[in-house]
Amino acid sequence: MVEGIDAVWAFLTAALVTLLMVRPAERLARWAGAIDEPGPRSQHTAPTPRMSGLAILIGIEVAGWVWLPIDTETLSVLLGAAVVALIGALDDLFDLPAGLKLLGQLGAATIPVVGGVYPANLTIPFLGGTELGWVAYPLTVIGIALVMNIINLIDGIDGLAAGFCAIACAAMAIIAVSLERYEAGALAALTAGGALGFLRYGFPPASSFMGDTGSNLLGYMIAVASVQGALKTNAVIALVFPLVILAVPLFDTAFVVAKRLKYHQPIFQADRWHFHHRMANIGFSQRRTLLYLYSWSLVLALLALALRFVPYSDDRGNFDPLWTAIMVAVLLAALAVTVYLAFVLEIIKRPRWPGEQNGED
Secondary structure, three states: OOOOOHHHHHHHEEEEEEEEHHHHHHHHHHHHHHHEEEOOOOOOOOEOOOOOOHHHHHHHHHHHHHOOOOHHHHHHHHHHHHHHHHHHHHHHHHHOOOOHHHHHHHHHHHHHHHOOOOOOOOEOOOOOOEOOOOHHHHHHHHHHHHHHHHHHOOOOOOOOHHHHHHHHHHHHHHHHHHOOOHHHHEEEEEHHOOOHHHHHHHHOOOOOOHHHHHHHHHHHHHHHHHHHHHOOOOOOOOHHHHHHHOOOHHHHHHHHHHHHHOOOOOOOOOOOHHHHHHHHHHOOOOOHHHHHHHHHHHEEEEEEHHHHHOOEEEOOOOEEEHHHHHHHHHHHHHHHHHHHHHHHHOOOOOOOOOOOOOOOO
């Protein structure tokens, strides 16, 4: 039986194993020819091995087998993780066509769903509970694949995807344990550990890239942990937790897709409109970019934790003045950081003074 403390041990196990396996994964990538050469969209200057997500996979698998109960759901999650990482590794080696890669992602996402990882019903804030029925199966598969691609899209500079996933999964683990979803808490915690273990080599200047092997895997694990930890509960704000925690990559993806649609470009075409690219364009170093985006992610993770733990209401319409004020302050802080970065990234542009030259998008 999984207990709350097991999440801590799962985190530490995954972090240590991943840390130890990055160098062997680098050697395998060099032997296989999975090397990321510098290009016009990249911010690295030297050829770098890009299949080190295999180290994260090994960390997750070892921690999962040790600290999770060996039942149908666990086996399906760990098997799906291996399949996702394999698809990512093939993409790192052979640059798979987008359609084939998506098909593989959907197939991998189906594995945990068949194993029971799906919400039978969904509690939507202000609307109440809704029985999903058969819709739960395709909806969960699509949701898992969507999160994989969202995390893959933000993996554009050293350490961004790994750092974000470490923050997001740590928050998810705490929330899941508080909801007595101990298995989901351990699942999220070992994912955070795997991401953090890799970050030792992935932080700029990175000596190793996780590649699609790692970014798809982390996206898969975040999605599965979200379903297990929040969406399968009857908490009134269960749907809010994943959306708040994943807000930064969701904003980034929505912004980039909107830009591509605006200029009639293919949605899957690579460009330099992501948040980290825009920060590079205005002169931010990689570390400064990470500081801003990590801080944004951390503030939103703290907001999700506040929504779970701050006792501002008794759930009967009665609000405690002090705790409500604290909750409002947290909300305003998250809003202030979001608006500030929207201006920094020129997503929201300040009014131009008369005679001032307009900049380009």
